[in-house]
Amino acid sequence: MAKPDADRLRPPQGMWRRRIASFGHAVRGVWAALRSEVHLRFHALATVVAIGLGLYCGISRLEWALVALAIAGVWAAELMNTAIEAITDLASPDYHPLAGKAKDVAAGAVLLAALGALAVGLLVFGPHFI
Numbered sequence: 001m002a003k004p005d006a007d008r009l010r011p012p013q014g015m016w017r018r019r020i021a022s023f024g025h026a027v028r029g030v031w032a033a034l035r036s037e038v039h040l041r042f043h044a045l046a047t048v049v050a051i052g053l054g055l056y057c058g059i060s061r062l063e064w065a066l067v068a069l070a071i072a073g074v075w076a077a078e079l080m081n082t083a084i085e086a087i088t089d090l091a092s093p094d095y096h097p098l099a100g101k102a103k104d105v106a107a108g109a110v111l112l113a114a115l116g117a118l119a120v121g122l123l124v125f126g127p128h129f130i
Contacts, residue, residue, distance in 0.1 A: 029079070030079065033078070033079055033082045036082075037078070037082055039078060039110070040075075040078050040079075040082070043074055043075060043078055043114075046074075046117075047071050047075075050067055050070075050071060050121060051067075053125050054067055054124075057125060057128040059124060059125075059128070063124045066120050066123075066124055067120060067121070067124055069120075070116060070117035070120040070121070071117065073113045073116065073117065074110070074113045074114050074117045076113075077109045077110045077112075077113035077114075078110050078113075080106065080109065081106040081107055081109065081110045084102060084103065084106040085103055085106065088102050088103055
């Protein structure tokens with residue numbers, strides 16, 4: 001006999017607990033990166049400064065969205081860079097040209113994200129100070 005529709009749509013037992021736990025793992029990963037990565041702490045300071053400037057300048061909703069996307073892009077790139085460095089060090093504890101290339105490319109992604117965020121910052125905040 002087929003299950004009623006309500007039973008088929010109900011999530012399996014424990015699914016929500018696993019989903020909530022996955023958020024905890026993600027937060028723990030961000031905190032671990034913040035403790036170990038100097039560059040990420042710099043980005044955290046830049047985030048606080050950008051939010052403070054946004055509040056001070058009274059930027060529009062669209063400007064907030066652009067600033068938020070720029071901040072998220074830099075943080076995501078930096079976290080991915082940290083993960084790539086860790087897994088590369090694990091897989092290749094001794095120097096290997098491909099390991100170095102992987103680390104350089106990941107660092108390049110962070111650089112591009114940071115330059116993009118800088119451009120957004122200049123375009124959003126520049127007119128408020130000129």
